[in-house]
Amino acid sequence: MSLENISQTKVFQGWHKQYTHQSTSLNCTMRFAIFLPPQASQDNPVSVLYWLSGLTCTDENFMQKAGAFRKAAELGIAIVAPDTSPRGEQVADDDGYDLGQGAGFYVNATETPWADHYRMYDYIVDELPALVEEHFPVSQARSISGHSMGGHGALVIGLRNTDRYCSISAFAPISNPINCPWGKKAFSSYLGHDRQQWQSYDACSLLNEKRSELPILVDQGAADSFLEEQLKLETLMSAAKKHNSPFELRMQPGYDHSYFFISSFIDDHLDFHAKPLSTQREE
Numbered sequence: 001m002s003l004e005n006i007s008q009t010k011v012f013q014g015w016h017k018q019y020t021h022q023s024t025s026l027n028c029t030m031r032f033a034i035f036l037p038p039q040a041s042q043d044n045p046v047s048v049l050y051w052l053s054g055l056t057c058t059d060e061n062f063m064q065k066a067g068a069f070r071k072a073a074e075l076g077i078a079i080v081a082p083d084t085s086p087r088g089e090q091v092a093d094d095d096g097y098d099l100g101q102g103a104g105f106y107v108n109a110t111e112t113p114w115a116d117h118y119r120m121y122d123y124i125v126d127e128l129p130a131l132v133e134e135h136f137p138v139s140q141a142r143s144i145s146g147h148s149m150g151g152h153g154a155l156v157i158g159l160r161n162t163d164r165y166c167s168i169s170a171f172a173p174i175s176n177p178i179n180c181p182w183g184k185k186a187f188s189s190y191l192g193h194d195r196q197q198w199q200s201y202d203a204c205s206l207l208n209e210k211r212s213e214l215p216i217l218v219d220q221g222a223a224d225s226f227l228e229e230q231l232k233l234e235t236l237m238s239a240a241k242k243h244n245s246p247f248e249l250r251m252q253p254g255y256d257h258s259y260f261f262i263s264s265f266i267d268d269h270l271d272f273h274a275k276p277l278s279t280q281r282e283e
């Protein structure tokens with residue numbers, strides 16, 4: 001699988017780089033960004049945090065606004081930020097910001113006209129890590145995090161693939177998409193009416209079904225205007241409690257849904273992932 005480098009910029013003694021490639025899962029050209037910390041070399045493959053962004057984002061929002069590089073460089077963790085959907089003129093789209101391009105919801109679509117390209121679940125779980133591990137000095141120690149739609153993606157992908165990740169974290173995740181307007185719109189379009197499929201992409205349903213094997217950290221701004229209608233954090237907390245899953249929810253007074261909030265707590269999330277990642281890397 002070949003990659004085309006489209007940018008590289010030195011930052012905190014490491015490198016931020018962007019690449020395009022032809023995706024087999026998504027059947028289109030995709031772009032992703034990677035931060036490589038200064039410790040990364042062929043003799044010293046570093047662990048990786050996969051970051052999934054929210055509605056309307058590309059690979060750039062997190063990399064430009066989260067302020068994660070200083071801490072990631074200190075800890076020796078690479079960060080990979082993919083785009084949030086397939087893109088291109090041949091790819092189905094919608095006029096709304098919450099469906100279609102920029103709003104892939106990290107599912108494998110089954111419905112027309114989405115099923116031809118919208119396979120973000122497979123892309124994140126299989127194709128992207130294989131590509132990253134083939135081309136960069138990284139180990140197979142992976143953790144996953146994300147924001148809002150990407151927080152939903154991180155929770156669902158981590159909970160469904162406990163053998164592939166060491167830890168999960170999220171900022172203001174869409175926790176119970178089967179019961180909120182953003183999720184219902186996306187899932188009915190991408191997945192049709194099959195409720196079992198919906199539940200397999202719903203973090204609350206997954207945590208209600210069984211205990212999480214991975215530690216989970218969630219930060220939520222208490223002044224987030226999306227909290228009540230779209231995010232359903234109380235439902236997530238109850239679901240985590242059901243089987244005593246290792247789960248910490250931190251309500252952060254005064255913070256909203258923006259990257260100002262994410263940048264305020266991203267260092268804590270990197271610290272949270274660092275220990276399980278280094279344990280896995282040493283095994």
Ligand SMILES: N[C@@H](CCC(=O)N[C@@H](CSC=O)C(=O)NCC(=O)O)C(=O)O
Pocket residue numbers: 053054055056057061065097147148149150258259
């Ligand atoms: N009203 C906004 C809605 C889009 C938005 O708020 N996007 C968030 C994620 S929301 C859930 O997934 C975001 O991350 N935006 C990008 C950013 O850099 O802040 C709109 O119409 O754009």
